[in-house]
Amino acid sequence: MKIRSMKRRAAFGLGLLLGLLTFAPPGGSAAEPIRIGAFLAVTGPASFLGAPELKTLEMYIEEINGAGGVLDRPLELIAYDAQHDAKKAVTFVKRLIFQDRVDLIIGGSTTGTTMAVIPLVERAGVPFISLAGASVIIDPVKRWVFKTPHTDRLAVARVFEDMVARGLSGIGLLSGSGGFDQSCRGNAKALAEVHGLTVLADELHASGDTDMTPQLTRIRTTPGVDAILYCGFGAPTSIVAKNLRQLGIDLPHYQTHGSASQKFIDGAGAAAEGTRLPAAAVIVAEQLPDDNPQKAVGLAYREAYEARYQEPISTFGGHAYDALMLAVGALERAGTTDKEAVRTAIETTERYIGADGIYTMSPTDHLGLDTESFVMVEVHDGGWRLVE
Secondary structure (H helix, E strand, O other), X not given: OOOOEEEEOOOOOOOOEEEEXXXXXXXXXXXXXXXXXXXXXXXXXXXXXXXXXXXXXXXXXXXXXXXXXXXXXXXXXXXEEOOOOHHHHHHHHHHHHHOOOOOEEEEOOOHHHHHHHHHHHHHHOOOEEXXXXXXXHOOOOOOOEEEOOOOHHHHHHHHHHHHHHOOOOEEEEEEOOOHHHHHHHHHHHHHOHHHOOEEEEEEEOOOOOOOOHHHHHHHHOOOOOOEEEEXXXXXXXXXXXXXXXXXXXXXOEEOOHHHOOHHHHHHHHHHXXXXXXEEEHHHHHHHOOOOOOHHHHHHHHHHHHHHHHOOOOOHHHHHHHHHHHHHHHHHHHHOOOOHHHHHHHHHOOOOEEOOOOEEOOEOOEOOOOOHHHEEEEEEEOOEEEEOO
16 A cells, blocks of 8 residues: 555643654555654753654654555654653653554663663563663563664773774773763773773762863873773763863773764864764764675665754664664564564564664574674764774
């Protein structure tokens, strides 16, 4: 059935329902839609994550529906703005499961909101693809939970590989207090010895802190520190970079894929120059060699997103792109919206080439990526440069 026209209807109630897209064929009643639920940090302090995620989902669901939908049925996006609030996330996921009766869920822009809803989706038996970073989301494996971003553990491992290649050995670690931040910190401390490195300074900052100079000063005065790693995301990433510049600390500065957007660079200004981090290949797609299978995917995503929204892409929108395409692929392979069949199809994904990497999942791996799917990038002249 060809789906040609679009109807948009508003929904009201607890919180903000951002998008509800349904499609009907001309001259006939609408086919029963496949309902995709989403809860995202579209506004608030984590909006740099959720806003591009929502835009990506809306753009590609419209495109898919324009081409006939999935299983001859339109996709319907039901998206709520949970901000960076675990309680709101729980409320909205309950609504998605029990009132909206969605077929699967994409979302959880942050680790905190994702972890808050996992018990719900596990009990209800609804396929859930998270867009958050921490390894604890899928390690240990949860039956109904998958994710698309590289984990903080993979990010730390890729950073440490780069440090070793540069002859660095002593780490000054600074971390925030959030779920991703602390998971990253734990993985950094656990993986350092594996890579022949030593965490010599381990500093923390509180949520909402706007000055990290005391922590960075202590790191600078710790003997043997020759590199700095920041575990966190959002506004603090730029604050750390600016404080390093203000203190005149000229040590190699690393962050994680949680900083892989133009907003980090814009927030830190010139202080961002030289910062290195692991990122999904999509952020430097045009710099990839022509034989890289992710190049075509990344360039197509960038062209479509930037043409429509007139803003730079980030890796965060790429997380949503991969989640949607993994879901669509699973639905097509399953040939049904039966939740167990869709869950099994996601779990058996093999070599899906996406914006974030090349995914091969299994019953023991609900991410399907490794460090090879990361690229190292650094800030150069106000943009991202691929590190050879």
